[in-house]
Amino acid sequence: MIFRAISQNRTSDAVIDQIERLILEGVLRSGDQLPAERELASKLDVSRPVLRTALKDLEERNLIRTQHGGGTFVANVVGTVFSDEVFELIRRHPKAHSDYFEFRRDLEGVTAEHAARRATDADKLILTRIMDVMRQHHAEGDIHKESEADFEFHQAIVEASHNMLMLHTLRSCYKLLAEGLFYSRIRLYEWPGVQDALLEQHERLYKAIMEGKPDEAREAARHHMDYVEQTLTHTNQAGVWEEISRMRLSQLADRSDKAKRAKKTSHSGRSNIRPLSKVKRNQTSVVSKLHRDDKKAMS
Numbered sequence: 001m002i003f004r005a006i007s008q009n010r011t012s013d014a015v016i017d018q019i020e021r022l023i024l025e026g027v028l029r030s031g032d033q034l035p036a037e038r039e040l041a042s043k044l045d046v047s048r049p050v051l052r053t054a055l056k057d058l059e060e061r062n063l064i065r066t067q068h069g070g071g072t073f074v075a076n077v078v079g080t081v082f083s084d085e086v087f088e089l090i091r092r093h094p095k096a097h098s099d100y101f102e103f104r105r106d107l108e109g110v111t112a113e114h115a116a117r118r119a120t121d122a123d124k125l126i127l128t129r130i131m132d133v134m135r136q137h138h139a140e141g142d143i144h145k146e147s148e149a150d151f152e153f154h155q156a157i158v159e160a161s162h163n164m165l166m167l168h169t170l171r172s173c174y175k176l177l178a179e180g181l182f183y184s185r186i187r188l189y190e191w192p193g194v195q196d197a198l199l200e201q202h203e204r205l206y207k208a209i210m211e212g213k214p215d216e217a218r219e220a221a222r223h224h225m226d227y228v229e230q231t232l233t234h235t236n237q238a239g240v241w242e243e244i245s246r247m248r249l250s251q252l253a254d255r256s257d258k259a260k261r262a263k264k265t266s267h268s269g270r271s272n273i274r275p276l277s278k279v280k281r282n283q284t285s286v287v288s289k290l291h292r293d294d295k296k297a298m299s
Contacts, residue, residue: 002027003035005045015044015054023063023074026159026167034064034072087176098229100173105225107170108154112205112221114161116214123160124210130156131206138199143189146199150185153202157209157221188228191235201227 002022006014022028034040034055041051055072058064065075090096115123134149151174158170189195201224208217 001043003040003043005043007045010046010050012050012054012057015046015051016057018044019054019058020063023077024164024168026164026171028074030074030076032074034074036071100176101225101229104173105222105229107166107173108157108225109218109222111158111161111163111166111170112209112217113214114163114166115157116209116212116217118162119160119209119212123156126156127153127160127206127209131202134199134202138195143195144186146195147185147189150198150202153206157205160209187235188232191231194231197227197231198224 004018006018008014019028019034035043037048037051037055041048044051046054055064055066059066062075063077064072066072090100119127130149130153134146134153137143137146137149155171155174158167161167189198201220205217205220205224208220
C-alpha cells in the first residue's frame with residue numbers, strides 16, 4: 001500500500017505533496033494508474049472534493065493525465081536531458097556515444113555503491129525477484145525477456161540508491177537507450193557468448209549489493225559498462241566488415257555473370273561469320289561460273 005492516510009491538514013496541498021513525492025521517489029512511474037476517486041479518497045482519508053481539487057492541480061502541472069472513462073494515470077514525466085536539436089546532433093556524431101558510456105559508467109558505479117549501502121529489505125526483495133526472472137529467461141534462451149529483466153534490474157539498482165536526482169537522470173539515459181539512440185540491447189544479446197557474460201556480471205553486481213559491499217558493487221557496475229561498450233564496438237566493427245564482405249561477394253558474382261554473358265555473346269557472333277578464305281573461294285567460283293556462261297552465250 002503506497003498511499004498513506006493524511007492525519008493532519010487534510011487539504012488538497014497535502015494530497016498533492018504526497019503524490020508528488022511518490023512520483024519524485026520513483027514509486028509511481030509514468031503510465032501507472034491511480035486508484036479510482038472513491039478508493040483513493042478513502043486511502044488518503046480526505047473528502048472527494050478535496051481530492052478532485054488536488055488531482056486538477058496535478059493535471060495542470062502535467063504530472064497526471066485523465067482519460068475520460070478510462071481513469072487517471074501518471075504522465076510521461078521522464079523527459080530527456082537534451083533538447084530535440086541536441087538529440088539529433090548526438091545521433092549523428094559517434095564521439096557522443098563514447099561520452100555516453102563514460103557518463104553511464106561513472107553514474108552506474110556511484111548508484112551501485114549507494115545501493116549497497118542504502119538498500120532496504122524491500123529493495124533487496126525487488127532485486128531478488130528481478131534476478132530470478134532474469135535467470136529463468138536466460139535458461140529458456142528468451143533474449144527479449146531477459147533483456148527486459150536487464151533493464152528492470154538497472155532501474156531497481158538506481159531506485160535502491162535512494163537519490164532522486166540520480167534516479168531521474170539515469171531514467172532519462174534509459175529512455176534514450178529505449179529509443180535506440182546509442183545501441184540495441186537485443187542486438188547486444190544476440191552476439192555469441194554475450195548472454196552468458198552479461199548474466200555473470202549481473203550476478204556479481206547483485207551479490208555485492210545484497211552483501212552490502214559498496215566498493216565491490218561500484219567496480220562491478222563499472223566493469224559491466226566497460227564490457228558493454230567494448231563488445232558493442234567490436235560487434236559494430238564486425239557488422240561493418242560483414243557488410244563490406246557481402247558487398248564484395250555480390251560484386252564478384254556480378255562481374256562473373258557479366259564475363260559469362262560477354263563470352264557467350266562472343267561465341268554466338270563468331271558462329272554467324274564465315275571464314276574469309278571460304279568467302280573468297282565462293283566469290284571466285286561465282287566469277288568463274290559467270291565467265292563460262294558468257295562464253296556459252298557467245299558461241
